[in-house]
Ligand code: 5GP
């Protein structure tokens with residue numbers, strides 16, 4: 001029998017370290033809590049004050065969140081990022097949100113990273129950017145635009161390509177892959 005999205009969520013919830021932190025089964029350095037959201041310090045911080053903000057309900061990736069929960073979560077991220085700016089005296093803040101193993105997600109429970117930064121701290125590698133022909137950009141935008149509707153009438157479904165397991169095979173692409181020229185770079189992958 002095919003696994004439903006609910007089955008996938010239930011199975012991943014049972015082993016979820018962030019659910020165990022939220023329930024108090026595993027301890028964490030909590031900095032904020034309300035009825036829907038929990039925030040605590042990352043156990044391996046990029047810089048002091050590196051915070052994880054998670055919904056209390058278990059969802060794996062951002063597109064699965066009900067809109068009202070997503071809105072509340074981002075509101076808390078906004079509030080905490082301002083507070084963390086002040087509390088840490090950071091010069092800047094990165095907000096990171098990884099979805100799927102291919103994007104670097106290790107814990108299969110939606111979370112935002114709030115990372116305080118100092119000028120020239122070299123705490124994170126810059127992205128490996130590429131060059132692209134402006135015509136190709138236009139074509140990609142047209143192709144993508146065809147699939148997008150105003151948000152009020154859209155529904156969001158978890159793609160079967162999304163996986164948080166590093167062992168799964170490469171996701172199959174729909175349509176032609178987009179080829180871009182890599183710039184010479186010494187950045188880590
Ligand atoms: P991801 O790579 O999934 O975006 O980020 C997961 C984050 O969770 C990592 O930065 C990692 O250090 C953090 N993390 C993993 N396990 C624990 C834990 O048990 N406690 C805390 N506080 N953070 C954790």
Ligand code: ZN
Pocket residue numbers: 012013016017018019020057058059108109
């Ligand atoms: Zn969870």
